[in-house]
Amino acid sequence: MKTLTSLAFALATLALTGAAHAQQTLRVSAIPDEAPTELQRKFKPLGSYLEQKTGMKVEFVPVTDYAASVEGLINNKLDMVWFGGFTFVQAKIRSNGKVVPIVQREEDEKFRSVFVTTDKAINKLEDLKGKTFAFGSESSTSGHLMPRFFLLAAQVNPDTDMKRVAFSGAHDATVAAVSGGKVDAGALNISVWEKLLAQGKVDSKSVRVFYTTPGYYDYNWTVRADMDPSLRKKLTDAFLALNANDAQGKEILELQRATRFIPTRTENYEQIEKAARNAGLLK
Structure with missing residues (x-):
């Protein structure tokens, strides 16, 4: 009995250790709207910066197409994704509202x-x-x-x-x-x-x-709604702190083609959802 108890304890410890280890890596992706090499180049300095701000390893996980970025986030294979407005709406609908946009570039208010x-x-x-x-x-x-x-x-x-x-x-x-x-x-x-x-x-x-075209809301960084609130805040604060007046911030913002990042919310993408439904692109 003692042996079984010890074994159970050991297995539980291993499970907890594995979970803790898994949580040390932030899995990030982006819709493949440009060549894969360009996406990797754009993300590298940002990934290093997020590692500094979160204390986690940040891994960029390329995806084959837009649908894969949606499925990856809602199926817990990704933690944060750079979505376009439409892919965010698709992810919101597919997950029954269990994804949260945290920041967008200032330019994305009138893309x-x-x-x-x-x-x-x-x-x-x-x-x-x-x-x-x-x-x-x-x-x-x-x-x-x-x-x-x-x-x-x-x-x-x-x-x-x-x-x-x-x-x-x-x-x-x-x-x-x-x-x-x-x-x-x-x-x-x-x-x-x-x-x-x-x-x-x-x-x-x-x-x-x-x-x-006239302006419309577009790209954002989105996380799963079940992400640890403290990690979500760290990520949000990290993006909002990027400043073009320091070398690291300048490099990241230029690669992301952003003046700065600002908070965003689900309601900003209601026009996109309406346009998608009117065009017959959302069933």
């Missing part, structure tokens, strides 16, 4: 999408009728949902009015499709467009913006 083309005959959304077109990922807020929303508002139905619609999978891939002549035009988020211009990775004499 925008741009429509680009090489075709001189395309100068407004209505000119896309009969043309070939590329969105980003089907689950992308700025690469699909909101561009579709504004197209429909302009009386252009991509599914019936365009010659062909493709999904490139990522914002930079959309630009490549347009510049390479695979499609007549495409839509992507303004942040990636500006970065590609700054890096000289797009020929601005050939590819041009012909329409920029």
Whole structure:
């Protein structure tokens, strides 16, 4: 009996030790809206910073597609994810409200999408009728949902009015499709467009913006609702403390294309959910 009791105690201790060990690693991911190497490059300094602020090992876990980022968070395989507005709404619905957005970039209060083309005959959304077109990922807020929303508002139905619609999978891939002549035009988020211009990775004499959308709420960092409140606060405080006036903060903010991070809340994404339902993208 004593042996069995000792064995039970040992097993319980091992279980607790394993749980404690598991909690020492913060598993972080992001929707794959850019090339995997670019996502890793952007995250590395942020991961090191979060390790300093939380005392935990921070591991970046790449995912294959947008849906995998949602499933990873709600199935307890990820602890924090960089979502677009639409993927956050999907995660909220799939988890029955058991995810919480904690911060967003200041820029995400009025995020925008741009429509680009090489075709001189395309100068407004209505000119896309009969043309070939590329969105980003089907689950992308700025690469699909909101561009579709504004197209429909302009009386252009991509599914019936365009010659062909493709999904490139990522914002930079959309630009490549347009510049390479695979499609007549495409839509992507303004942040990636500006970065590609700054890096000289797009020929601005050939590819041009012909329409920029009004602003809408977009990206955020989201955690599971069952995360330890003290850890959630540490993460939130860490993001809010990032300051462009010190070297570490400047590097992180520039890589995240952020002026600063600000608190956010679920209610901010009601417009995104409404747009998704109106476009038939949420069942």
